[in-house]
Amino acid sequence: MRLGTRRSALALAQSGHVADAVRAATGRDVELVEVTTLGDVSREALTALGGTGVFVSALRESLLAGEVDFAVHSLKDLPTAAPDGIALAAVPVREDPRDALVARDGLTLGELPAGSRVGTGSPRRAAQLAALGLGLETVPIRGNVDTRLRLVTDAQVDAVVLARAGLSRLGRLDAVTETLDPLQMLPAPGQGALAVECRADDAATAALLAVLDDPVTRAAVLAERALLAALEAGCAAPVGALGEVAEGDDGPEVYLRGVVAAPDGAAVRLSATGSLADAEALGRRLAADLFEAGAAELMPERPSGSGADPMPSGPIPPTTQPGERVP
Numbered sequence: 001m002r003l004g005t006r007r008s009a010l011a012l013a014q015s016g017h018v019a020d021a022v023r024a025a026t027g028r029d030v031e032l033v034e035v036t037t038l039g040d041v042s043r044e045a046l047t048a049l050g051g052t053g054v055f056v057s058a059l060r061e062s063l064l065a066g067e068v069d070f071a072v073h074s075l076k077d078l079p080t081a082a083p084d085g086i087a088l089a090a091v092p093v094r095e096d097p098r099d100a101l102v103a104r105d106g107l108t109l110g111e112l113p114a115g116s117r118v119g120t121g122s123p124r125r126a127a128q129l130a131a132l133g134l135g136l137e138t139v140p141i142r143g144n145v146d147t148r149l150r151l152v153t154d155a156q157v158d159a160v161v162l163a164r165a166g167l168s169r170l171g172r173l174d175a176v177t178e179t180l181d182p183l184q185m186l187p188a189p190g191q192g193a194l195a196v197e198c199r200a201d202d203a204a205t206a207a208l209l210a211v212l213d214d215p216v217t218r219a220a221v222l223a224e225r226a227l228l229a230a231l232e233a234g235c236a237a238p239v240g241a242l243g244e245v246a247e248g249d250d251g252p253e254v255y256l257r258g259v260v261a262a263p264d265g266a267a268v269r270l271s272a273t274g275s276l277a278d279a280e281a282l283g284r285r286l287a288a289d290l291f292e293a294g295a296a297e298l299m300p301e302r303p304s305g306s307g308a309d310p311m312p313s314g315p316i317p318p319t320t321q322p323g324e325r326v327p
């Protein structure tokens, strides 16, 4: 079986992990096929093409063209719109979904003095940091995980916030100085989870990959992404969400938390509980509750129908496209 992958360190780690799992579960041979896009070749090309969404489309095109049989993505990077001709064959067991702080001198968020510079390219992380009221300054940054870690080592910033899962997959958990509690920082919808995709008409591959699927993770991320999709329709503010499955009175249920936050730190946080089978309805219900609580008003300056770019202005030009996920 041919597994299409990007050649970034994180993509190779994720694809390698899934390839091992497929070999172990099916006894089949799995060959990694590196799909190179212009975005991998140069930062200028990536910017011109419109950001990291190009990686997802390049892998999907390779799938549809029959060049590879399946592909692995970070689930949080996938647009919420369902792609034509592509099936979500498996959502494997999720890594720790939380965000992590990597700060100078081993500091935690609470120990960083007011005025400290925290690097993040994510409006969701910047807005939730502002909501904590600690007087931290956020600095827009971009680049891969190693580049971001180096900004702290080189003292360009006092800290960065990254997905714990990415650091774990790259063997860099040693750099983490604090794992952020979802009470303070809700992760991106789908963070820490992988999406394994194949062609929708390739039932044989889908059947083999189905062994990797974890129904509990799938229900949690379906709820998170339904929440995101419903909010995107009416609100350009950054969204955090975390679904967790726990035993309720009538069996397992999804406990879903959501936040919509504005750059100035104004935020609405709510939670709801529902059954695993109705995970998407739960996400939509929580989105409606968040709207009811004023989520849309957190970004009143959004020009209608423009797919406003939520990236804060800063020294590095924004490249976010409508519908592209920003961690």
Ligand SMILES: NCc1[nH]cc(CCC(=O)O)c1CC(=O)O
Binding pocket: 074, 075, 076, 077, 145, 161, 162, 163, 164, 165, 166, 167, 190, 191, 192, 193, 194, 326, 327
């Ligand atoms: N947007 C980049 C991206 N996409 C997936 C991960 C990490 C792995 C994951 O969240 O599943 C990261 C890096 C980060 O947010 O720190």
